[in-house]
Amino acid sequence: MSSKEWPLWEIFIRSKQGLSHKHVGSLRAADAQMAIDNARDVYTRRSEGISIWVIESKLVTASDPDESAEFFEPSESKIYRHPTFYNVPDGISHM
Amino acid sequence: MSTKNIEELEREFQAKIDADIKIEPNDWMPEGYRKTLMRQISQHAHSEIVGMLPEGNWITRAPSLKRKAVLLAKVQDEAGHGLYLYSAAETLGLDREKSIDDLHSGKAKYSSIFNYPTLTWADMGTIGWLVDGAAIMNQVPLCRCSYGPYARAMVRVCKEESFHQRQGFEIVSLLANGTAEQKQMAQDSLNRFWWPALMMFGPNDDNSPNSAQSIKWKIKRSSNDELRQQFIDVTVTQAEMVGLTIPDKDLKWNEARGSYDFGTINWEEFNQVIQGNGPCNKERIDARRNAKENGAWVREAANAFAEKRKKKELTH
Ligand SMILES: [Fe+2]
Ligand SMILES: [Fe+2]
Numbered sequence: 001m002s003s004k005e006w007p008l009w010e011i012f013i014r015s016k017q018g019l020s021h022k023h024v025g026s027l028r029a030a031d032a033q034m035a036i037d038n039a040r041d042v043y044t045r046r047s048e049g050i051s052i053w054v055i056e057s058k059l060v061t062a063s064d065p066d067e068s069a070e071f072f073e074p075s076e077s078k079i080y081r082h083p084t085f086y087n088v089p090d091g092i093s094h095m
Numbered sequence: 096m097s098t099k100n101i102e103e104l105e106r107e108f109q110a111k112i113d114a115d116i117k118i119e120p121n122d123w124m125p126e127g128y129r130k131t132l133m134r135q136i137s138q139h140a141h142s143e144i145v146g147m148l149p150e151g152n153w154i155t156r157a158p159s160l161k162r163k164a165v166l167l168a169k170v171q172d173e174a175g176h177g178l179y180l181y182s183a184a185e186t187l188g189l190d191r192e193k194s195i196d197d198l199h200s201g202k203a204k205y206s207s208i209f210n211y212p213t214l215t216w217a218d219m220g221t222i223g224w225l226v227d228g229a230a231i232m233n234q235v236p237l238c239r240c241s242y243g244p245y246a247r248a249m250v251r252v253c254k255e256e257s258f259h260q261r262q263g264f265e266i267v268s269l270l271a272n273g274t275a276e277q278k279q280m281a282q283d284s285l286n287r288f289w290w291p292a293l294m295m296f297g298p299n300d301d302n303s304p305n306s307a308q309s310i311k312w313k314i315k316r317s318s319n320d321e322l323r324q325q326f327i328d329v330t331v332t333q334a335e336m337v338g339l340t341i342p343d344k345d346l347k348w349n350e351a352r353g354s355y356d357f358g359t360i361n362w363e364e365f366n367q368v369i370q371g372n373g374p375c376n377k378e379r380i381d382a383r384r385n386a387k388e389n390g391a392w393v394r395e396a397a398n399a400f401a402e403k404r405k406k407k408e409l410t411h
Contacts, residue, residue, distance in 0.1 A: 004398055005192055008185065025248070026182045031401035042178050045171070065121045
């Protein structure tokens with residue numbers, strides 16, 4: 001008896017036209033097409049989606065949470081990238 | 096590379112928990128936190144899957160096509176709940192196959208309630224009303240659990256559970272307002288399920304040694320006794336509304352506490368069922384084992400089909 005386990009897939013669902021696909025969870029399936037079929041049954045039983053992406057979990061490369069402080073520091077320190085950094089004089093509108 | 100020692104890491108971890116920052120799969124976490132969650136989430140997953148059996152028992156005998164479609168949809172949802180939860184547990188490093196084998200060998204636990212038989216159609220009503228009702232009580236606070244994947248799975252689960260409870264309550268209230276025999280059937284079902292439903296919240300707080308740590312880690316957000324009390328307080332009124340009697344002669348409104356006082360739970364029965372000696376433990380595990388063994392050819396066929404499809408793609 002073959003005991004080969006089905007690989008794990010990450011599931012992304014677009015809930016409606018105009019929105020991007022969003023990660024909803026994972027599941028196991030023998031291949032990509034079957035992962036899509038299973039994802040329909042597991043994650044869209046109440047019309048939660050109109051489009052499904054699947055990707056094998058082992059293909060995802062993630063940033064390292066232990067290094068996230070250093071890694072994201074460059075954007076933390078650049079407060080001048082936000083509009084609230086600037087003073088807009090009273091009486092100026094549409095800006 | 097991080098050179099922090101374990102005490103520092105644990106302190107930082109607890110600080111995150113205290114600040115209500117969710118823990119995600121790749122974050123550092125104490126081994127105890129990981130183990131507690133793996134046990135709790137896998138037990139929860141097993142409960143969803145075993146929980147399909149008592150209701151699955153009535154799908155072919157539902158009294159109408161509508162009830163059959165509803166029951167089928169509910170049981171299918173429970174399968175989905177099991178899958179969300181196994182996936183959440185896998186993010187902690189759980190080996191899904193091994194965990195399922197542990198269920199089948201009797202090593203892993205699942206909710207004691209599913210070891211009671213479903214003798215009449217009224218039980219489909221009572222299960223939705225009380226068992227899903229108690230599950231909702233337990234699960235709503237888990238939506239705020241500190242572990243992200245578990246909390247997210249719980250949000251999905253809770254959204255789906257409310258239909259489960261409502262369809263059950265609808266069955267119960269129709270029977271309770273039906274003929275004398277139908278009403279008796281509903282009352283008998285309530286009599287059998289009331290106490291086991293209260294046991295779903297687990298042992299009394301004094302006998303729940305790991306609860307304090309789980310609450311500190313925000314895995315649990317309320318104690319067993321708090322949730323049980325909450326459940327009793329809302330359910331008594333519902334029973335009164337449909338004209339059924341809660342089978343507890345000690346049940347009495349306590350003005351000072353603003354809650355119902357209730358009788359003593361038979362913990363000996365609870366322990367027996369947990370240890371495998373409930374009325375249906377053997378039947379449930381046998382059914383799961385058979386499902387896995389008899390379904391082996393389907394999993395193999397899927398693998399073979401995947402192989403074939405891959406070869407075809409390569410030659411194109
Ligand atoms: Fe469920
Ligand atoms: Fe349910």
